Amino acid sequence: MGRAPCCEKLGLKRGPWSKEEDDLLINYINKHGHPNWRALPKLAGLLRCGKSCRLRWTNYLRPDIKRGNFTPEEENTIIKLHQVLGNRWSGIAARLPGRTDNEIKNIWHTRLKKRVDDKSQPQETQDIKDQQTMETSKSEENFETRSSEPENSKDNSEEISSPKTNSQIQEHPNTPSSTLSSGDSCSNTTATSASSLADESRDQILLDNLLEVDDNFWSEVLWAPAETNDYNVSDLSLSSLEENYELNSSLNDNWFWDDLFSTANELMLELPAL
DNA sequence: AATAGGCCCAACCGCGACGGT
């Protein structure tokens, strides 16, 4: 069975926080910090469990939290990061100053996921049609393009929508599990596991490389018009990303996502051992 | 005006990781 609750629920308040409770929590943390969440509510005079206090503080009361709507830039960043990190909300939040993982998770589930799905859905339908056409007509152009792909590119008949979870990323045949996640299911806290330290470092390097690419690479077809075309990619990733970008400048290409992950693999192969 | 359905978001829950003993 599951472990015991983190706190004695009896007599402890749950649900929405009142202004008074917020003030108590803020005042206490401002004075003493939060060295021990479990002991904090008692010391602060709150009838809450430590977990609830921590959540309230980290997701709402922290002074560095940026309230208000997400900007389009922030939303695009989330979408990009999600393609690399999957549902690792804390990792995404770490790259969006002032935003909490909870907030990002919420906006993903309520708006961004749907937006990405909407963008990719018609394309999937088209891809299936394209593939059927290709199978019968053996379009040479497409065949040549595909020939340049890694041999293990997955079959077009498979789903090609963007990855939504870590597990989906892992399951991608072109993506070694050690590349994009620490190998655990998405429910695990990969960012903090001991073995994930190197993985996280590699994630960071991967992100740094991928995110330095001009927005066009990620967004031109999916969700935003191109405004500039000047790459800002240094080093190892340039050739592969440019090649990838050229290859997939239109999402009419069935292998967009395969290429994305192929690129990730290429990058990882060239990374120094960690 | 009533209400059903969807959207949004704060909060809760359960689990795994980590650190101390």
Add this chain to the structure above:
DNA sequence: AACCGTCGCGGTTGGGCCTAT
């Protein structure tokens, strides 16, 4: 090495608000 307490994470829920009918 095993155990235990604590923390942090991702998934899920509940309820208020908004909108369409």
